[in-house]
Amino acid sequence: MFARFSFIAVIALLASGCANTSPTLGSKNISYGDTKAVETVTNEFGSTDLQMIAESMTRSLAQSGILQGRPVVQVYDVKNKTSEYIDTREITTSIKTQLMKSGTARFASDNTQMQSQVDQLKLQNQSGLYKKNTVAKTGNMIAAKYRLEGSISSIVKRSSDYKDVFYKFSLQLIDVESGLAEWMDEKEIRKTTER
Amino acid sequence: MRLQLIAVATLALLAGCATPPPPEPGSAASKVVAMGKLKNIVVGAMRVARENGFMTVNAQLSNTSYNNKTFYYRFAWLGPEGFPIGEEETWKSQLMYGEQTSFIQAIAPTPKAVDFRLEIKTP
Numbered sequence: 095m096f097a098r099f100s101f102i103a104v105i106a107l108l109a110s111g112c113a114n115t116s117p118t119l120g121s122k123n124i125s126y127g128d129t130k131a132v133e134t135v136t137n138e139f140g141s142t143d144l145q146m147i148a149e150s151m152t153r154s155l156a157q158s159g160i161l162q163g164r165p166v167v168q169v170y171d172v173k174n175k176t177s178e179y180i181d182t183r184e185i186t187t188s189i190k191t192q193l194m195k196s197g198t199a200r201f202a203s204d205n206t207q208m209q210s211q212v213d214q215l216k217l218q219n220q221s222g223l224y225k226k227n228t229v230a231k232t233g234n235m236i237a238a239k240y241r242l243e244g245s246i247s248s249i250v251k252r253s254s255d256y257k258d259v260f261y262k263f264s265l266q267l268i269d270v271e272s273g274l275a276e277w278m279d280e281k282e283i284r285k286t287t288e289r
Numbered sequence: 290m291r292l293q294l295i296a297v298a299t300l301a302l303l304a305g306c307a308t309p310p311p312p313e314p315g316s317a318a319s320k321v322v323a324m325g326k327l328k329n330i331v332v333g334a335m336r337v338a339r340e341n342g343f344m345t346v347n348a349q350l351s352n353t354s355y356n357n358k359t360f361y362y363r364f365a366w367l368g369p370e371g372f373p374i375g376e377e378e379t380w381k382s383q384l385m386y387g388e389q390t391s392f393i394q395a396i397a398p399t400p401k402a403v404d405f406r407l408e409i410k411t412p
Contacts (some may be wrong), residue, residue, distance in 0.1 A: 130379045132361060145379035153396035159341035195375065196399045 101267050109283050126187035137179045137259050137285040139248075147263045148188035151244075152196065154279045160267060161198040167267070168202045168238035176261070181200075185246070185263075202238040240276065257287040304331075317348070322365070324410040329354035330385070332407065344397040346405055352385040359384050360411045364395045365401035374401055 133140045155161065169190055172182035183206075189201045203211040218229045220261035251258045264280040312318035317335040333349035344366070352358050361380045368374040375398045385391060397405070 110349065130363070130377050132380050132382050146381065149379060153343075153398065157341050157343040157396045171410075192398065266342060 100160070134285075137257060137287045139169075139176070139178055139261065143261065143283055143285075144185055144188065146283065147246075148192060150265070150281050151279060152189050152192040152264050155265075155267065155277060156193060156196045156198045158277050160277045161193075164198065164200050165239040166202050167193075167199045167268070168241045169204050170241060170243040172243070172265075173245040175245055177250070178248070180246060182246060184246075186242075189242075189265075196236055200236075202228050202236065238270055239267075241270055242267050255289055259285045261285075317327045320404075320406055322406045322408045324408060326411075327360075327409060328411045329358055330409065330411055332362050332409070333390070335407075337405075342400040342403065344402045346395045346407075348393050348395075348407055349390060350383075350385065350393060351390045352388060355387045357384060357386050358411070360409060362393065362407060365406040365408060366399075366408065367404040368395045368401055369403050371404065375399060 129140075129141070130145070134140045161167075169186050172185050174180050174182050178209040190201055194201070215230060215232050218224050219232055242265065244263065246261060246263045248262070249260045251260075262280060263283075264278065266275045266279075267277040268275050293359065312316045316408075317332060320335060321332045329352055331353055333351055335349070338345050338347075346364065359382060361382055363378040363379070363380050365373050366375060395405070398408040
């Protein structure tokens with residue numbers, strides 16, 4: 095009798111230990127990770143590389159003192175000179191976001207946003223649908239004082255024991271009127287796989 | 290006599306196990322947040338400056354081991370109330386050669402940062 099009772103009690107205890115008391119639903123094989131963790135799944139271009147580049151370029155540019163009075167900057171796509179597929183637009187988006195948050199620069203519509211900007215202005219001014227005093231007038235867009243452009247390249251070396259990938263990201267800020275580069279910086283990253 | 294000797298020896302051993310006093314406020318050690326015991330990495334002097342409105346930090350780190358060591362670090366930037374401002378930084382991996390002393394530099398993300406913490410983790 096006692097043995098049966100204690101057997102049932104042990105089973106109940108084990109079962110309650112397995113019960114899910116967390117506000118989660120789904121398989122235990124999937125979990126959210128740390129977005130800021132160092133990612134070394136492969137030695138291709140990864141999330142940590144993107145974050146490191148955006149962070150170091152933004153801080154260097156903001157602190158350089160060139161961006162006085164929150165000038166307007168036009169950002170061009172970063173040229174991908176590596177042999178990998180890299181979404182370089184995400185690098186520039188991160189740089190723009192961080193610069194905007196630091197309060198040091200404003201951004202003009204870049205080539206991807208210009209069409210939407212023009213479409214919206216045309217719609218407001220030419221369709222006749224909007225109240226005249228609420229319409230954004232054409233001819234009042236602010237031109238960029240600087241343009242920001244960069245490139246990323248890589249050198250890949252392989253041997254029987256190692257695969258070494260060296261990335262170099264460079265970024266420069268150019269004064270549109272004079273054509274002079276007012277600021278430049280670069281970030282180098284080396285990732286090595288030891289077989 | 291024997292009991293007294295044992296008591297003295299026990300006290301001496303316990304004194305060795307006592308937790309060290311907390312670092313002086315404002316010292317370099319008070320800015321370091323070590324996640325666990327730091328194996329062979331020693332944080333030295335720190336230089337803090339404000340350049341063009343942004344706080345910049347230069348921290349000296351030494352590898353006390355003969356072997357190369359990799360560690361992870363990031364800076365947390367604090368506002369006037371002592372709470373972090375902005376998003377967490379990405380963790381950075383740094384390799385130090387045996388018995389090397391090197392410097393890590395950082396710039397705050399916004400001019401509002403007035404203090405910082407250096408988070409370090411050795412694997």
